Amino acid sequence: xxxxxxxxxxxxxxxxxxxxxxxxxxxxxxxxxxxxxxxxxxxxxxxxxxxxxxxxxxxxxxxxxxxxxxxxxxxxxxxxxxxxxxxxxxxxxxxxxxxxxxxxxxxxxxxxxxxxxxxxxxxxxxxxxxxxxxxxxxxxxxxxxxxxxxxxxxxxxxxx
Amino acid sequence: xxxxxxxxxxxxxxxxxxxxxxxxxxxxxxxxxxxxxxxxxxxxxxxxxxxxxxxxxxxxxxxxxxxxxxxxxxxxxxxxxxxxxxxxxxxxxxxxxxxxxxxxxxxxxxxxxxxxxxxxxxxxxxxxxxxxxxxxxxxxxxxxxxxxxxxxxxxxxxxxxxxxxxxxxxxxxxxxxxxxx
Numbered sequence: 269x270x271x272x273x274x275x276x277x278x279x280x281x282x283x284x285x286x287x288x289x290x291x292x293x294x295x296x297x298x299x300x301x302x303x304x305x306x307x308x309x310x311x312x313x314x315x316x317x318x319x320x321x322x323x324x325x326x327x328x329x330x331x332x333x334x335x336x337x338x339x340x341x342x343x344x345x346x347x348x349x350x351x352x353x354x355x356x357x358x359x360x361x362x363x364x365x366x367x368x369x370x371x372x373x374x375x376x377x378x379x380x381x382x383x384x385x386x387x388x389x390x391x392x393x394x395x396x397x398x399x400x401x402x403x404x405x406x407x408x409x410x411x412x413x414x415x416x417x418x419x420x421x422x423x424x425x426x427x428x
Numbered sequence: 429x430x431x432x433x434x435x436x437x438x439x440x441x442x443x444x445x446x447x448x449x450x451x452x453x454x455x456x457x458x459x460x461x462x463x464x465x466x467x468x469x470x471x472x473x474x475x476x477x478x479x480x481x482x483x484x485x486x487x488x489x490x491x492x493x494x495x496x497x498x499x500x501x502x503x504x505x506x507x508x509x510x511x512x513x514x515x516x517x518x519x520x521x522x523x524x525x526x527x528x529x530x531x532x533x534x535x536x537x538x539x540x541x542x543x544x545x546x547x548x549x550x551x552x553x554x555x556x557x558x559x560x561x562x563x564x565x566x567x568x569x570x571x572x573x574x575x576x577x578x579x580x581x582x583x584x585x586x587x588x589x590x591x592x593x594x595x596x597x598x599x600x601x602x603x604x605x606x607x608x609x
Contacts, residue, residue, distance in 0.1 A: 400542070401542075402506075402507060409541055409542075414541070415541070416539070416540060416541065417539065417540070417541055418540070418541025418542070419541075422541075423506035423507070423542075424506075424510070425506060425509055425544065425549060425550055426509055426510050426513035426514075426550045427550065428549070428550050428551070428552070
């Protein structure tokens, strides 16, 4: 449990941290999306945390009526060898979230993947386009209401 | 080949047909489309242990314009399907297609929105090879089946030779005769 880091976070950003969870040695911090860039910058630069490696940025669809989508930042410190997970909740009515590419340039493609799969648009991203699906694809595959086998004729197939 | 059709079905033309088919089957030039993991087994099939060169198929030219057999080896996604079809269209007739592995035969372990559930959705396939990945000798068996197909004169690209059509017609007449009696 990274208590030192979470205490510092709560002291620095008292309104933005909504929850701190711990499970089997893994720490998760729930954060409001408005202040995410400042929080990530703090996590990267502060001497107690030093999270210099953004391992992954992924999206999840909780399929709840409010705060439907989660954007999950998995951070790792190569210097101090500890990990933390930062979760941001995005509501379906406002599918925008600030981009953390200014903090970690390595978050560029993972944010594109999150946009492709779940539909959350990252503001401030220099290249917000789909990663895996073709550009004209109209759906977001990892949403819970997208069928496993896909929607027929959503991607063109050549004729036989 | 036009002269043969004009001459009809004589001893000379059927011999020429078999001779040409024998030449074709012993020099099948594959177009390897190693998209995914099956490509590694295809490389193994071309390497000295399971040598494919002894079957005449040693020229892996990687150019569809110069090959007769399309070896689709690997998971074909919907995005890749257009490319595979393009390569198939670029091959000159007569051409044959081998669907190598589970992914190309039926979508394999990927029952999902992005993988085409079998390349026969958009390509006419001659031989399917089971396996994930198939052993190289399994693929050699598929090549031998293609060779048998070539010797019989069957190709999806060109119409069948006169002798084969005649044999088919005779078979159909026989079956009809049985039904009439």
